[in-house]
Amino acid sequence: MFKPSTRHNIPAGSSSAALEVKLNKRHFSFGEQEQSSRYRHRLNFYSKPPSLDITIDEFESFAIARLRVLSYIESLSHRSLPYQQFSSTVATYLKQHLPLASNTARNVDLEAERRKDEIGHWVLRLAFCRSPDLRARFVRSEVALFKHRFETDDFVERAEFLRSLKFDWELVDETEKMSSASQLRTCLGQGKEDTFKVESWFKVPWWTVPDLVGSRRVFIKGGMAYVPQSLQLSLVLQAFAARLERALEITAKNLPRLDEDERLGPVIEHLAASFLSGIGTSDFQPSENNAAVTAEMVDDVARKHFPPCMRNLYDRLKRDSHLKHFGRLQLGLFLKGIGLPLDEAIVFWRKMYGSTMSDDKFNKEYKYNIRHGYGQEGKRTNYPPRSCQQILTQNQPGTQDTHGCPFRHFSPETLSSFLLSTYPTLDRSSNDLKEIMDSVKNSHYHLSCTRVFELTHGIKKGEGLGSGESVTHPNKWTERSRDLEK
Amino acid sequence: MPIPIKDDPMVDYDPSSPQVMNAFYRRLFPYRPFFLWLNQDHAPAKLFTHREFAFTLAGDVYIRYNSFHSADDFKKELLRLNPSRFEIGPQYSARPRDRKTLAAGALQPQRRELVFDIDMTDYDEIRTCCTDKKICKRCWGYIAAAVKVLDQTLRETFGFKHLLWVYSGRRGIHCWISDSQALDLNDDQRKAIVTFLEVIKGSKEQMKKVNVRGSNGEAPLHPFLEDTLQTLKFDFARVCLEEQDCFRSERGWETLLSLLPQDRDITGTLRNLWQSDPGRSSSDKWHDLQSRVAPLEDSDQHKTFRRYQRAMQDIILQYTYPRIDSEVSKHRNHLLKSPFCIHPGTGRVCIPVNPSLVDEFDPDTVPTVGELLSQLDHLPSEEEQKGRKIEDYEHTSLKPYVEMFEKHVAAILRDTRALKVKEESMEF
Ligand code: SF4
Numbered sequence: 001m002f003k004p005s006t007r008h009n010i011p012a013g014s015s016s017a018a019l020e021v022k023l024n025k026r027h028f029s030f031g032e033q034e035q036s037s038r039y040r041h042r043l044n045f046y047s048k049p050p051s052l053d054i055t056i057d058e059f060e061s062f063a064i065a066r067l068r069v070l071s072y073i074e075s076l077s078h079r080s081l082p083y084q085q086f087s088s089t090v091a092t093y094l095k096q097h098l099p100l101a102s103n104t105a106r107n108v109d110l111e112a113e114r115r116k117d118e119i120g121h122w123v124l125r126l127a128f129c130r131s132p133d134l135r136a137r138f139v140r141s142e143v144a145l146f147k148h149r150f151e152t153d154d155f156v157e158r159a160e161f162l163r164s165l166k167f168d169w170e171l172v173d174e175t176e177k178m179s180s181a182s183q184l185r186t187c188l189g190q191g192k193e194d195t196f197k198v199e200s201w202f203k204v205p206w207w208t209v210p211d212l213v214g215s216r217r218v219f220i221k222g223g224m225a226y227v228p229q230s231l232q233l234s235l236v237l238q239a240f241a242a243r244l245e246r247a248l249e250i251t252a253k254n255l256p257r258l259d260e261d262e263r264l265g266p267v268i269e270h271l272a273a274s275f276l277s278g279i280g281t282s283d284f285q286p287s288e289n290n291a292a293v294t295a296e297m298v299d300d301v302a303r304k305h306f307p308p309c310m311r312n313l314y315d316r317l318k319r320d321s322h323l324k325h326f327g328r329l330q331l332g333l334f335l336k337g338i339g340l341p342l343d344e345a346i347v348f349w350r351k352m353y354g355s356t357m358s359d360d361k362f363n364k365e366y367k368y369n370i371r372h373g374y375g376q377e378g379k380r381t382n383y384p385p386r387s388c389q390q391i392l393t394q395n396q397p398g399t400q401d402t403h404g405c406p407f408r409h410f411s412p413e414t415l416s417s418f419l420l421s422t423y424p425t426l427d428r429s430s431n432d433l434k435e436i437m438d439s440v441k442n443s444h445y446h447l448s449c450t451r452v453f454e455l456t457h458g459i460k461k462g463e464g465l466g467s468g469e470s471v472t473h474p475n476k477w478t479e480r481s482r483d484l485e486k
Numbered sequence: 487m488p489i490p491i492k493d494d495p496m497v498d499y500d501p502s503s504p505q506v507m508n509a510f511y512r513r514l515f516p517y518r519p520f521f522l523w524l525n526q527d528h529a530p531a532k533l534f535t536h537r538e539f540a541f542t543l544a545g546d547v548y549i550r551y552n553s554f555h556s557a558d559d560f561k562k563e564l565l566r567l568n569p570s571r572f573e574i575g576p577q578y579s580a581r582p583r584d585r586k587t588l589a590a591g592a593l594q595p596q597r598r599e600l601v602f603d604i605d606m607t608d609y610d611e612i613r614t615c616c617t618d619k620k621i622c623k624r625c626w627g628y629i630a631a632a633v634k635v636l637d638q639t640l641r642e643t644f645g646f647k648h649l650l651w652v653y654s655g656r657r658g659i660h661c662w663i664s665d666s667q668a669l670d671l672n673d674d675q676r677k678a679i680v681t682f683l684e685v686i687k688g689s690k691e692q693m694k695k696v697n698v699r700g701s702n703g704e705a706p707l708h709p710f711l712e713d714t715l716q717t718l719k720f721d722f723a724r725v726c727l728e729e730q731d732c733f734r735s736e737r738g739w740e741t742l743l744s745l746l747p748q749d750r751d752i753t754g755t756l757r758n759l760w761q762s763d764p765g766r767s768s769s770d771k772w773h774d775l776q777s778r779v780a781p782l783e784d785s786d787q788h789k790t791f792r793r794y795q796r797a798m799q800d801i802i803l804q805y806t807y808p809r810i811d812s813e814v815s816k817h818r819n820h821l822l823k824s825p826f827c828i829h830p831g832t833g834r835v836c837i838p839v840n841p842s843l844v845d846e847f848d849p850d851t852v853p854t855v856g857e858l859l860s861q862l863d864h865l866p867s868e869e870e871q872k873g874r875k876i877e878d879y880e881h882t883s884l885k886p887y888v889e890m891f892e893k894h895v896a897a898i899l900r901d902t903r904a905l906k907v908k909e910e911s912m913e914f
């Protein structure tokens with residue numbers, strides 16, 4: 001019989017193998033024989049880790065290419081397009097960023113494509129295994145990607161691929177088919193008699209095909225779901241998802257070992273962060289007409305033009321000469337957004353850390369990170385500053401953290417005293433503060449923030465950042481605030 | 487106001503009094519089978535030690551994330567806190583009581599019985615005998631029909647064996663499924679089974695709450711619904727047509743008409759007939775409908791016939807199909823009141839219910855904590871009890887329910903033991 005839960009079907013040991021990364025200065029290519037045996041199929045269940053004897057540049061660029069694709073798929077899937085349109089849009093995007101041709105394709109370096117596909121997947125596992133939330137999103141988009149490829153795969157090649165996976169699905173024999181004929185036929189839908197005759201069924205525990213159960217598309221008896229061949233895709237996807245989920249859990253447990261290579265840590269963190277911030281869909285474009293900010297000027301700009309979340313981070317940084325990781329990320333990308341160039345950013349951070357940190361430590365541990373955030377290391381991805389939405393909902397700050405949004409992440413008492421001390425124009429006894437706190441109570445953080453903007457800039461209530469626009473991005477606050485000063 | 491005459495000793499036992507609850511927990515609560523039921527083994531396992539218990543104390547103080555090393559440990563705390571009721575959650579990845587010392591996200595729900603909750607509230611729009619918190623033997627008929635159908639589907643379709651039905655103490659019933667496959671279901675899988683089972687959907691404003699025939703409304707019923715319908719036909723006739731007389735009032739039969747295809751020949755004549763004869767019973771009305779639809783079957787109006795037939799089947803489902811509170815079942819970390827709690831309002835014990843006798847079940851005859859304690863007052867003295875030590879509950883009307891529970895638990899243990907043996911033998 002089957003073992004309970006989704007765990008069934010996982011060959012022992014396959015996905016628990018750990019990925020080993022050996023970084024190499026130069027490009028290393030696989031030996032000829034190994035190539036042909038490794039990538040026999042276009043589709044891949046990613047059950048055996050590749051040997052990652054590669055350069056850090058490849059490590060990151062492969063991952064980013066895949067990350068773009070996954071983010072793209074994720075944002076598309078929120079738009080509920082008709083399936084045809086979804087599928088053709090994905091196809092176009094894939095062709096550009098992560099092509100994967102079938103065996104019959106000509107003039108294509110199949111090995112290179114498949115290697116890139118495989119390595120990208122494995123690197124992202126490292127980035128996404130860390131929280132249940134990230135894992136779920138990763139699995140969801142990987143499944144969508146796999147599904148798309150599966151559906152567009154060459155018929156013969158797909159059959160071969162499936163055979164290579166050696167699923168142990170039980171085939172329903174003819175006697176049983178006949179004895180449950182009417183039920184099976186009903187579930188098959190509009191099927192005519194001949195469709196029923198040629199169709200065959202697999203019998204699997206119902207919980208391995210939850211989507212088919214939820215939509216009542218299969219006959220179920222005694223705990224077994226009868227899945228017609230025509231719905232086989234569900235079975236395959238379920239197996240893909242179950243194996244990946246399990247593999248990610250295992251990776252999460254083994255991850256600390258990987259952080260030993262100091263060059264990989266930041267790359268992986270940035271990968272995860274940029275997935276969360278919707279890579280490629282930056283919603284803040286700095287306008288050209290704001291003058292560049294120098295390290296010297298930050299203090300002045302902060303006092304006059306920083307929104308509460310950034311004021312809080314900046315004030316803490318000034319006080320403690322230190323910020324924790326997510327705080328650095330949030331403030332750093334924001335500063336980039338207000339026009340602090342890379343070399344000035346290095347000066348700024350060096351200055352802020354002050355004597356608490358040796359030059360050596362700064363150069364080794366922080367400089368790379370700053371440069372990376374500016375897209376000057378690795379794959380030169382320009383990571384966008386984070387929006388309110390992202391700050392509000394992602395990487396919830398722990399008790400030791402300073403990042404996040406004060407309106408959401410402070411207790412009411414802390415928030416009101418923070419506001420009063422940060423923005424002296426706010427009046428404790430006025431109705432305004434109460435109003436702000438009321439919006440917070442109702443989780444309308446944007447409204448509170450917008451109201452603070454109005455009050456501190458002498459703007460009529462309801463005007464917001466101009467024509468009633470509310471604060472949705474810390475950089476927009478600052479940009480508007482600096483415009484008003486002109 | 488006349489002073490009530492206290493000829494009945496149970497009047498003294500008020501379930502909201504701490505002494506009464508304490509006596510119940512001290513003398514009557516069936517700890518042994520309760521522990522085995524949750525733990526599925528004799529030695530304390532994670533299913534018990536990592537399990538969340540939530541207590542409701544007097545004054546609505548609610549304490550979550552309790553967990554216990556053993557049944558004794560549990561009993562001690564129960565006696566100390568003396569809650570008015572308590573709830574059971576899932577087995578977590580760590581002991582819930584340690585949660586403050588754990589890393590963020592380290593406390594994840596893992597295993598949990600699959601549970602269902604049916605509550606009379608969801609039937610308010612179709613019951614005519616009682617309203618609000620009240621319940622009687624007549625409206626219990628709805629719950630009984632729901633239990634039969636759900637029990638049948640969960641066993642035959644989904645292959646579950648260990649179902650425990652528990653009266654919720656006032657207006658509803660819970661089902662706890664302890665099969666190991668059920669314990670292992672993740673939230674997605676729970677959601678799938680709930681979506682599969684859920685048939686009655688839509689708000690108060692929505693008349694037609696049954697949409698189970700595909701997007702065109704003409705697809706054949708899923709085989710499980712076809713089976714269900716065969717069972718529910720009888721309950722519909724008995725409960726809705728006879729006992730509740732759902733279509734006697736004008737509002738009742740207007741609802742019925744609104745659920746039928748709007749065809750003037752049939753619904754129009756029915757409306758005229760029913761308006762002119764206000765005393766017509768629901769059975770008569772249903773019969774009126776049937777006798778107008780039946781002749782169409784072999785005529786050139788076969789299509790109309792089919793439309794009416796489908797609509798009538800859907801009506802039977804809408805009036806009798808189980809209305810489950812789906813949120814309760816979907817998430818492993820949902821807390822559900824424990825069996826053998828006392829309902830604070832009614833004083834009745836949340837006793838197990840035999841699904842095959844659910845039609846005979848009468849909520850008014852469920853033992854109350856007061857009755858049980860007064861039965862204990864008349865205990866034979868120690869000397870009179872010769873031989874084996876007799877547990878207190880055995881002297882009360884709780885006895886058959888505890889025995890039923892023990893039998894249920896024994897069956898679970900038999901299965902887990904068999905499963906273990908099999909796993910061990912497979913390792914070699
Ligand atoms: S609402 Fe946005 S800009 Fe305002 S404090 Fe929160 S995160 Fe910052």
Ligand SMILES: [Zn+2]
Nearest residue numbers: 615616622625
């Ligand atoms: Zn009633």
